[in-house]
Amino acid sequence: MQKVDNINWFPGHMAKGLHQLKKSLLLVDGVLELVDARAPISSKSPEFEKIIGNKKRIILLTKADLVLMPELVRFKNFLTDKYNAKVVITNTSKQQESSKLLPLINLEFKEEFSKNKTKGMVGRTLKLMAVGVPNVGKSSLINQLAKGKKTKVQNKPGVTKTQQWVKIDNNIELLDTPGILWPKFEDRNIAVRLALIGAIRDEILDKESLALELLSILKDKYPNYLKQRYDLTENDLKKESYQIIEIIGKKRGVLGAGGSVINERISALIIDEFRTGKIGKIILDCL
Ligand SMILES: Nc1nc2c(ncn2[C@@H]2O[C@H](COP(=O)(O)OP(=O)(O)OP(=O)(O)O)[C@@H](O)[C@H]2O)c(=O)[nH]1
Ligand SMILES: [Mg+2]
DSSP: OBOGGGOOOOOHHHHHHHHHHHHHHTTOSEEEEEEETTSTTTTSOHHHHHHOTTOEEEEEEEOGGGSOHHHHHHHHHHHHHHHTSEEEEOOTTSTTHHHHHHHHHHHHTHHHHHHHHHTTOTTOOEEEEEEESTTSSHHHHHHHHHTSOOSOOOSSSOOOOSOEEEEOSSSEEEEEOOOOOOSOOSSHHHHHHHHHTTOSOGGGBOHHHHHHHHHHHHHHHOHHHHHHHHTOOHHHHTSOHHHHHHHHHHHHTOBOTTSOBOHHHHHHHHHHHHHTTSSOOOOOOOO
């Protein structure tokens, strides 16, 4: 297990994935770039910015069901201004989303459609690709748009291993791609937040240090959620994060034979409760 600072998050297959992404960019008319609503800044790849060139794209803020809408709208406006792109808030757990998204995609890529026509490629489908960090919901979105289980979806990073074309309807084909990270994070908070949203493989992470990081974000940004979920007092929150984990462990009865808290288990539980939205609607990034 490695502490967040020492993670090898850019294994060989990701370097390959990035290379393939560059090649496929040449084949598509446009891009759907997915960003996780729980980390709208940290989960946006700077590497992708370097390779997109002048390809048309829509930024999709996924997993919106896990965050508070007014807070997310501030991030949406920030991204719209910064990247001069259409930014759409979405959520694949709602089936009706695709009936909203498809017309929007058709509208946004109208010019790309007509370019094909003028090149004499009448009847050619619009070719788009979905890109984003691991576990952000690329394959889920494609299944939703195609109204069927065309690609494999699982709640862990690195599920999609190779690129795969999926026919959405008679007009659109969408390329599913493996999630990629980038070789160097500008700041360790980015690594922490990517780990918390499940974009980095859990097997290589030290759960205890990650839970401590989560607690320090929550103490700062959402103290009331912590108080409510874990029945903590104002005084408890003034303590060090490792002491708060102890208190939570005792309250939940996560104790070993000698009566001491099993840190690894209570840490894993807190991280899981964050990921499943049980602690509350949380955005880890700050604006
Ligand atoms: N709550 C919530 N969960 C979602 C949403 N979209 C996807 N998920 C879940 O997120 C997990 C990852 O989804 P995938 O579609 O496999 O993600 P991916 O981007 O294809 O991941 P890789 O193939 O590993 O890069 C799954 O457990 C999905 O059910 C959403 O809008 N809300
Ligand atoms: Mg996938």
